[in-house]
Amino acid sequence: MTGYEVVEPRAESLVESLRAFGYATETAVADLVDNSITAKATTVDVRLRWAGNESWIAIVDDGLGMDGERLREAMRPGTTSPSAPRTVSDLGRFGLGLKTASFSQCRQLVVMSATATSSLVARTWDLDHVVRVGGWQLLTTLISEDRALWDELHGDQPGTVVLWRQLDRLVVSPDRQNEQAERHFYTIADRVARHLGTIFHRYLTGPGKITIRVNGRNIAPWDPFLESHETTQVVTDESLPYRGELISVKSFVLPHVSRLTSEEHIVAGGRRGWAAQQGFYVYRNRRLIVSGSWLGLGFRREELTSLARIRLDLPNHMDSDWQIDVRKSVARAPGALVPELRRIAEVVRLRSAKVYRHRGKILQRAGHGDVVQAWLQVVRGTKIAYQVNRQHPLVAALLTTAGGSEVEAMVRLLEETVPVPLIIMNHADGPGRQTTPFEETASGAVLSVLADVVRAMRRTGTSDKEIVGQLLTMEPFSDFPDLVREVCTRELGQETA
Incomplete structure (x- = not known):
């Protein structure tokens, strides 16, 4: 027999x-919400209460609950092997989440639970007690203070309360009268609410949806794909075969900022902003694991690709293939899927760049051709510059009829003094702050400009029919077909289709 030591x-x-x-x-709380969803909870209530050193956080659910034996196993570090089969709806994997997530935030973890057929039971991990005795002693006594909290937060119904006490990493002052420390504590509630609205957004809407509250307020789901917006484009929708199963991959190009209200733009940018939110969104049982990443496929985050977002759905038994970590915040694509994922990423990145360059415009106007841009991007050696489009009907008319050399000089002056550094800096500070053409401009002022354009084009001998067609495809008037129709009727006696 081989010798060994334990x-x-x-x-x-x-x-x-x-x-x-x-x-x-926020990620620790999300790990506990996973357990509540697995326990078939329909309502999860996260409570944070400030009381200096006595402050606490509780996650309350109306799920199936646990009896004494199941609670004891749930409190065991490594209660279930990562390789053990899981039910299809199980959001866990390592059997560590409840403990590691909780210990990361507090020194005392209390779990109280009751089922439809068993009375209230409780277990406590007190880390100071574990250190003091040098052993894994799980406390079984339910103190009166915690029992009172159960009655306050849950009442006589099945479900579970996970209670964090001794929040040594969250409470910056032991004094409950310290207003600055209190404000800091409650900012955590805002972070938690935003994070849960992101991670569980697909559980918060549609059939079978659940309710998640933070300090009594329902959290709002954050849809990274803006699926309900009329100008969001579905680029690809396919299933990739992998180990005898199909992995669903659906890619989107979001609307350009010019197609969004200020509020829509801020919301869709999320906490990290548009540039950081591009890429893959990896879901495991509809629970978001990775938010906005190119998964190490060799792509960089770029401004032109900031509209590209790809949804990828995994079943919960592929964790090992995707190298999903304990915190459920990291995933890496299996080598066999890399070529297909790169192909999809390249397609949606190209589409994003195309929409971005055209500033969100519909690229083809039925019966009228491409939109004529006022500015062109040109390459000079290794540098990029911007030129006024001399084929633009208005520019061409001015160069023909209004003293070509002087107009050309003015155009060159504008081209050589485009404040590119200032534009880049302002866009980085707030991409939603730049105005769109004629934004908040009265229609009468736009009509006046249109009328001047019509007269300038007429002086060049352009026919009335050609003027109508060119106005409908001329930037920025292509965005104002009703005003083009009105000015053409008034100035030319022509009606547009």
Whole structure:
């Protein structure tokens, strides 16, 4: 028989190491909401209460609950092997989430639970007690204060309350009268609400939706794909075969900023902004794992591709293939899928760039051809410059009839003094701040400009019919077909189709 020694981990050392998995508070709370959803909860209520050193956070759900034996197993570190089969709807994997997520935020984890057929049970991990005794002693006594919280937060119904006490990493002052510390504590609630609205947005809408609240307020789902917006484009929608199964991949190009209201643009940009939100969104059982990443496929985040977002749906038994970590925040594509994912990414990136260059315009106007841009991008050696389009009907008319050399000099002056650095800086500070053509301009002022354009084109001998067609495809008037129709009727006696 081979000799061996049993070397058990030192509880007082390992328990402190389990606190270092790198959870932010919002990701730790999301891990606990996973458990609530797996337990078939229809309502999850996250509560944060400030009381200095006695502050606490609770995650309350109306799920199936646990009896004493199941609760004991749930509190065991590594309760289920990552390789063990899971039910289709299970959002867990490593059997560590409840413990590592909680220990990362607090030194005392209390879980209270009841089922439809069993009374209230409770278990507590007190890390100070574990360190003091040097052993994995799970406390079984339910103190009166925690029982009172159960009655306040849950009542006599099946479900579970996960309670975090001794929030040593969240409470910056032990003084409950410290207003600055209190404000800091409650900013956590805002971060948690935004994060949960992102991670679980597909659980918050549609058939079978659940309710998630933070301090009594329902959180709003954040749809990264703007699927309900009329100008969002579905670029590809396909299923990729992998190990005898199909992985759903659907790609979108979001509307250009010119097609969004200020509020829509801010919301769609998310917490990190438009440039950082481009790329793949990897879901595991509809739960968002990775938000806005090119998955190491060799693509860079670029301004022109900021409208590209791709939804990828995984079943929960492919965690190992995708190298999903304990915190459910990292995923890497299997090598066999890389070529297909790159192909899809290239298609949606090209479409995003095309929409971005045309500033969100519909590229073809039925019966009227391409939109004529006022500015062109040109390459001079290794540098990029911007030129006024001399084939633009108005520019061409001015060059022909209004002293060509002087107009040409003015156009060159404009071209050589385009404030590109200032535009880039302002766009980086707030991409939604730039105005669109004639934004908030009275229609009468636009009509006046249109009338001047019509007269200038007439002086060049352009026929009335050609003027009508060119106005409908001339930037920026192509965005104002009703005003083009009105001015053509008034100035030319022509009606547009």
